[in-house]
Amino acid sequence: MKKTLLKASVLGAMLLSMVAPSETIAQSADRPWGLSLYGSANQARTNMRNDIWDMSNSSWGGGLGINRYLSPSFDVALQLNYFNLKQDANNVTYNVTGFGPGRFDDEVGTANLGLKLKLNNGKILSETAFLQPYLIAGIGAQYASVEAYLPVARPGGTNEFKYDEGMLRMNYMGGAGIGFKITEGISIFAQSTLNYPSTNLLDGISPAGSDELNDRYLQHQFGLTFGLGKATDTDGDGVSDRRDKCPDTPAGVQVDKTGCPLDGDGDGVPDYQDKCPTEAGTAALEGCPDKDGDGVRDSEDECPDQAGPAATRGCPDADGDGVADKNDTCPNTPAGTRVDASGCPVVVDRDNDGVNDDVDRCPDVAGSAANMGCPGLDVEDSTYMARVPKIEFEFNRAVLKRTSYPTLDRMSTMLSKYPHYNLRISGHADHIGSNEYNQELSVRRADAAKSYLTNQKGVASDRIITEGFGEERPVAPNTTNAGRARNRRAEFRLFIQ
Structure with a gap:
């Protein structure tokens, strides 16, 4: 009957966990929910004996954790555990008046709500580090079904006294653990916590005249954590919005691990916008180089090693008549003079302002040479x-x-x-x-x-x-x-x- 009650209480705690705030051993803002499955080794210290850190006298169990990310430094975890605790005195004398060596067998279920301080919080270690150490402390409830067999001295010889009771008590725990990131959604972990239940009857023994709580146990957990949920990725580039430094990348554009478009030549112009993706250039020229710095792309510059205006396809035009020096038959034409295709003057001045029509920007309105034939x-x-x-x-x-x-x-x-x-x-x-x-x-x-x-x-x-x-x-x-x-x-x- 007591075992049935114990199992029912554990099931009830599991159902409660489905609506309680919770977290995993290795959650992140991208995958804030998680589920942990683990086995446990439990070592008790009781009035009967002390097995703390003695793996040869461990009792085995298992558990389930449902977890929730709070911040880079904190997680909260609801951990449900079930295990057996067993000890016998093995002729070890313990201070209980009227009793000699005995034994006990407990079925224990706990539900602990813990707060974790993570060291991979971006200050000590990166949030995405392979190693994910943490400290944990919490409070919860423990139900133990205790069967203790304690010898007592009675007339005619020593007889065995059986103590049988179920107990629901508070449980306090604290310890440390470490996770190992396997993939974005899976990690393994190990955790050790010291548990203090608010009872001194785990072994069925309560020393006369003492209110001290001697019973406690060390729990070692080893298991897997699965991150739940899917990170938001608005631009669909495979990098979550939280880590995406370029969140508006157009669909289909290849990106690096920060979510920014690839830039193979490192000129600051993304490859998908770079008209010269294998040659470093400038943003003003859509990623194309300009060796002579005249503002004309080398690929379109007829004189790539000599600076010149775009009007003469990047070639020098010393007299500024619109004819490149290499084609100019009259290289020293005065500024503002209208010239033909060979760079020589063509004398036409309709508005009689002294500026030939070929260079007069206002050929029908009188102006000045300083203003290219236009009024100032x-x-x-x-x-x-x-x-x-x-x-x-x-x-x-x-x-x-x-x-x-x-x-x-x-x-x-x-x-x-x-x-x-x-x-x-x-x-x-x-x-x-x-x-x-x-x-x-x-x-x-x-x-x-x-x-x-x-x-x-x-x-x-x-x-x-x-x-x-x-x-x-x-x-x-x-x-x-x-x-x-x-x-x-x-x-x-x-x-x-």
Whole structure:
């Protein structure tokens, strides 16, 4: 009957565990729930004898753990155990008045709720380390069905007295363990805890005149832990969101162990966006190299070792007439002169402003050579532009500050006033963050300024060119908040195309 009650209590504890908070021997934020199955060796110290750390006198059992991850440093675990404790006095004298050597046999079931302090918490060891040591302490309930056979001295000889009782008591435990990570979802573990039940009758003996609780037992657990659940992976690249440093990777793109796209040539441009994936290049040229630094990809540069403008396919054009020096029959043509395909002057000046039509950007409106044949800005506007007007942005964002609106409105007015001018917007960032990130952020800031002008002020999109310089061109020291705020900016330059 008592054994039946014991088994029923253990079953009840198991059902309770299904709704209690719990954790495994080796859980993580990716797999917060876990199930542990284990065997146990149990060594008792009682009023009858002390078998602590004596493996030859161990009693064997098993158990189940249901576990829950709390944080990198803490887990909580509900552990259910069932085992037998057996001892006999083996002619060892113990201090119980009127008794001689005896024996006992207990069936024990426990349900302990423990809090674990993990050492693989990212401070001592990595959370994903192979070795996962921890400390554990907890409290729970113990039910023991005790059958003790104790000899007593009686007239006519010594007789055996049988003590038979079931006990439900509190249990306190503490100890240490270590896990060994096998896969992302499976680990093995070993754990040893010293258990103190609130009873002195595990062996059926309670010394007369003493309230001291001598009975305790050491429990060694050896088993497997299975992580339950599946880590969230929003972009489906095989790296969980918690560990993914690039959580928005497009579908089908190969990534490294941090979840970021592969970059075979290490130039900061992911392979899937790199037009030259086997040669280190620049983000501005979509990952392609530019040996002479003229802004023209080597693959498209007819003079890859000599800097030149894109208009002449990367070849030098000393007189700036649009004809590469290697093809220019008249290499010293004055600036603004219209030339033919050989680089020699063609004299046509419809507006009679002294600038030949071939270089006159405003051939029907009189201007000056300094402005490529177009009218210049008036004194007020010229003075304003000479101050290099700037706008500022929120920290780490491409969001305009309200103080920037007047400058943008002035730019819109000037573009309407000078229809032959276009606007170049250069985005900049402070030094916080990687070079690659700041480069991309500076481009977005220039685009944000352009969006304001086109969407709010109706400026034609093709009249505005944007570019980004990242953190390369600070206007103030990055050592102060005020300096960094000034460096988060966009600058403007009116030009004639």
